[in-house]
Amino acid sequence: MTNMLLKNCDVLSFAGGKAHIEFNHDIAIHGDSITAVEKTGTLREAEFEQCMDTSxxxxxxxFINTHAHVPMVLFRNLAEDVTVSEWFNDYIWPMESNLTEEDVYWGAQLGLAEMIENGITCVADHYFFMDEVAKAVEMAGTRANLVWAIFAHQGEEMLDKTIDFTKRWQGKADGRITTWLGPHAPYTTNPDYLKLCAQKAQKNGLGIHIHVSETAAQxxxxxxxxxITPVQQIRDCGILDVPSIxxxxxxxxxxxFDILASHAxxxxxxxxxxxxSGMGLAPIHQYMExxxxxxxxxxxxxxxxxxDIMEQMRLLALFGKYQKLDPTSMKLEDIADIAFHGSAKVMHLPGKIGELKPGMLADITLIRQDGLNSTPKANPLAFLIYCAKSNDVDxxxxxxxxxxxxxxxxxxxxxxxxQEVQNRLQRLSQRLPAERIAFYPA
Ligand SMILES: [Zn+2]
Structure with a gap:
């Protein structure tokens, strides 16, 4: 087991319950976990095999990404300025019929590389050919909850295949990979299929990651x-009886709201x-209440x-203030709490990720603070929420x-x-609507 000391950095801390910055601290890591966060000079450097100057x-x-389709970077910028139903029926699902396992393998690597550059160490991913995503996660070194997306028309046989996938990868890559089930959404399945997913999740000790109530039209x-609403439907089908995202x-x-508040x-x-996509904004203030x-x-x-989770963090702060027309709402410490504690809860990993303190897993992002956008160094928490760019991640x-x-x-x-992804663009961007993998009801 290696040990390492990150020396003399500033640390985002939640000690005392409120996000703030502790200046000039060292972080001690043993194996996969943080064992100490102390004022620089307190821990003896000689006791560590490795020492990294993080001054x-x-x-x-x-950063934690609680819902993604990582390999879809393969189709980046190929469906612009379209409605949600055009997006699915005319672009995404026709293009996804071109996918091979190897495409997903390279797409997953691209997405994971982009996320590491953006300081993201954990993702809940929902896609196809998930063995390839798992291989990429194992190699990349990040943490992931993986589900194989399925539709009702694929039947019980496909559901069982995705259960086999969960068994192959559960707890693999030094425990970094967890696996659940991934029925796509109520509108691409049906109540019987959702019930079957919930029963099999229950039987196999799995959680479920699913799209729900994305638009008013749905x-x-x-x-x-x-x-009934889609939330009521998933409750009635038993989806909320297992852990879920x-x-x-x-x-x-x-x-x-009561249903969501009373389940895991x-x-x-x-x-x-x-x-x-003009989908509207979720009632996040009510979610907080x-x-x-x-x-x-x-x-x-x-x-x-x-x-880019830093971009999402900033947009959430802005739209939260806009929703209330109140600049004193969504304070810096509220946003930090959502980005780290909230996201860790959504991943069902509170107490393990989302905070830098002894006993937590050593998932750490170090951000430069010497750019023009961080000068003068007056309020590092405001810098983090409103100034830092993902390419400040060091x-x-x-x-x-x-x-x-x-x-x-x-x-x-x-x-x-x-290179691998660029070489695939022409073939993957072909669109044959008759070949689409599913249908979005408009
Ligand atoms: Zn999605």
Whole structure:
């Protein structure tokens, strides 16, 4: 077991319950965990095998991406200025019919490399050919909850195949990989299929990651067809009886808030996607009042264009203030709490990630503070929320291992990945609507 000392950084701390910055501290790491965070000079450097000078850097918990489709970076910038139904039916699902396992392998590597560069160490990913994503995560060194996305028309046989996938990868890569089930959404499945997913999740000790109530139109359609909202439907089908991640829930209604507050669930929020797709904004102030956990997410790069949690953090702060028309709401410490504690809760990993203190996993992002955008160095928390750019991220560790140092990726071959993905563009961007993998009901 190696041990390492990160020396003389500033540290985002939640000690005392409120986010603040502790200046000139050292972080001690043994194996995969943080064992001490102390004022520089307190810990004896000679006791560590490795010592990294992190002077001037701001250490924050590794950013957490609570809902993504990582390999969709393959289709980045290929579906712009379209409606949600055009996005699915005319672009994404026709293009995804071109995917091979090897495409997903290279797409996953590109997305993971981009996320490491952006300081993201943990992702909940929802996609296809997930063995390839798992291989890429194992190599990249990050943490991930992986689900294989399925639709009702694929039947029980496909559901069982995805359960086999969960068994192959559960707890693998030194415990960095966890696996759940991933029925796509209520609108691409049906109540019987959702019930079957919930029963099999229960039987196999798995959680469920699913898209729910992404738009008002989806909720209206559900009310028309079933007389209940999508949130009520997943509750009735047993999905909420196992741990879950709900992507979006932009339009909860009435009883939905009580349902969400009384189950072991968390909501992934991707504000850039909602603004860009004209989906509306989730009632995050009500989520806070009800104590419903929510965290930050990028969704896929075809709706969000980048995999950048710092950008989501800033947009969430801005739209939260805008929703209330109150500049004193969504304070700096509230945003830090959502980005780290909220996201850790959504991942069902509170107490393990999302904070830098003894006993937590050593998932750490170190950000430069010597740029023009951080001068003068007056309020590092405001710098983090409103000024820092993802390319200010300098060094990234996950599970006690260094994945990027001085912006050099240490686990993935950036040039090769870029070439492999570029070579696939022409074939993957072909669109044959008749070949689409699913249908979005408009
Ligand atoms: Zn999604």
């Amino acid at each position: 001037g850097l701001l250490a924050v918990p590794g 909720v209206d359609l559900s009310l028309k067809e079933f007389g 709900l992507a979006h829930v932009v339009d909860p209604r009435g009883e939905d 669930t968390g909501i992934a929020q991707a504000p850039k996607t909602y603004l860009k 009800y104590g419903i956990p929510f965290g930050l997410a990028t969704d896929g790069a075809v709706s969000n264009n980048t995999l 060094t990234v560790l996950c599970n006690g291992k260094v994945l990027m140092q001085g912006r050099k990726l240490l686990t993935l071959d950036k040039a090769r990945i870029q």
